[in-house]
Amino acid sequence: MTQLSICKAWLVNNVERGSAYITWLFVSGSALYFLSLNYSVGGGANIGLWRMFVAPVLFIAIAVCFVIITRHDETLPKWRVPLLWGMYGLSVLSQLLLPYAYIAIFLVIWSAVLPYYVSWGRCLALSIPLAIPTVLIQSMVWGENQALLTGALFWTFSLFAMMMSSTAIKETAAREQADALNRQLLSTQHLIKQAITQDERLRIARNIHDVLGHHLTALTINLQVASRKSDLAKCEDVKTHVEQCHAIAKLLLSDVREAISDIRENAAIDFKGAVQSLVSDLPRPQVTLHIQDNLTLTNVRIADALLRCMQEGLTNVIRHTQSHEFTISLTQQNQQYNLVMQDRQFVAHKSFQQGNGLTGMRERVEALGGRGFFEFNEIGFRLTIDVPEEE
Numbered sequence: 001m002t003q004l005s006i007c008k009a010w011l012v013n014n015v016e017r018g019s020a021y022i023t024w025l026f027v028s029g030s031a032l033y034f035l036s037l038n039y040s041v042g043g044g045a046n047i048g049l050w051r052m053f054v055a056p057v058l059f060i061a062i063a064v065c066f067v068i069i070t071r072h073d074e075t076l077p078k079w080r081v082p083l084l085w086g087m088y089g090l091s092v093l094s095q096l097l098l099p100y101a102y103i104a105i106f107l108v109i110w111s112a113v114l115p116y117y118v119s120w121g122r123c124l125a126l127s128i129p130l131a132i133p134t135v136l137i138q139s140m141v142w143g144e145n146q147a148l149l150t151g152a153l154f155w156t157f158s159l160f161a162m163m164m165s166s167t168a169i170k171e172t173a174a175r176e177q178a179d180a181l182n183r184q185l186l187s188t189q190h191l192i193k194q195a196i197t198q199d200e201r202l203r204i205a206r207n208i209h210d211v212l213g214h215h216l217t218a219l220t221i222n223l224q225v226a227s228r229k230s231d232l233a234k235c236e237d238v239k240t241h242v243e244q245c246h247a248i249a250k251l252l253l254s255d256v257r258e259a260i261s262d263i264r265e266n267a268a269i270d271f272k273g274a275v276q277s278l279v280s281d282l283p284r285p286q287v288t289l290h291i292q293d294n295l296t297l298t299n300v301r302i303a304d305a306l307l308r309c310m311q312e313g314l315t316n317v318i319r320h321t322q323s324h325e326f327t328i329s330l331t332q333q334n335q336q337y338n339l340v341m342q343d344r345q346f347v348a349h350k351s352f353q354q355g356n357g358l359t360g361m362r363e364r365v366e367a368l369g370g371r372g373f374f375e376f377n378e379i380g381f382r383l384t385i386d387v388p389e390e391e
Helices: 003-011 014-042 049-069 077-097 101-115 119-140 147-232 236-265 269-279 298-321 355-368
Strands: 284-291 325-333 335-343 371-376 383-386
Touching: 014 049, 049 077, 049 101, 077 101, 077 119, 101 119, 101 147, 101 335, 101 371, 119 147, 147 298, 147 335, 269 284, 269 298, 269 335, 298 325, 298 355, 298 383, 355 371, 355 383
Parallel strands: 284 325
Antiparallel strands: 325 335, 335 383, 371 383
């Protein structure tokens, strides 16, 4: 049983759970009603009084098991698989306790939950052995003549429930993958637009510097030479006009250089917009974003690497946990960018196995001269990325 398969069990939606609750209520309620009716009519001769007390406890225990194994949070993670099979045992025991064949509906409910814990192939292989107790109980305990037919019918119902749940799991996974790809596409598209805008600004700045800046510099030098020649020729009027032109040329050259500096400084990438495209309209988890206000990010490769690290961190939370809170913090200090991602887990694990995603994240960061640290703390899983401002 892998951690991922256990996590899928927490995705049982509210509609499925509500339908199961209603079914449980009708099955258990009707069984208790018929049990009390038979007891009152038969005077307790055929049905022991103890069944009147044990049956409600058994039904409540089945409901408790179902509630826990289908919860959306991380309550009792180590107990979920044992409780899953405990629910199966209680469902079989309820058939031993009461002579009503339709109580096997509890096994149909259980079968609908099984694919969230076990692969479809294993569900199919287990379906027949798990249906055998129903046939044996109905034939050997309650003397049902059509026990084989009853067992076969409930087996088909259970198989159908498994198939529907398996289909729902695949559709949910496909939808989540499509949503993730769409968010990644939007964030990458935003980053590409920023990179194109940055390149265009830098191209304009270079052209201004190479063409206009050089011409103004030459003009300033020539005006300075003209001023000296007019001084030697003792032409005061000409010298005054030349010096005015020289001052204007120097001022214009200073303005051009200042404009070029402003263009280069404003060529920083709007990284926050790309990140917001990545985390917007995300059903789970709720992302808290902290990006330093005066953060300046001009290197497209670094921006792309940081964005990919955020994507991988978010993917890990969605796939491998049921955390509903995820914090992303990006700051710039000591000539490096510091990215910290932290989720909040109900049960924080002490160890983990670094998969392909985290390995790729580390390799991407190290290629830029940075470092990556991954660890569990008292809150949950923490990812820390340090990347220098210059490659």
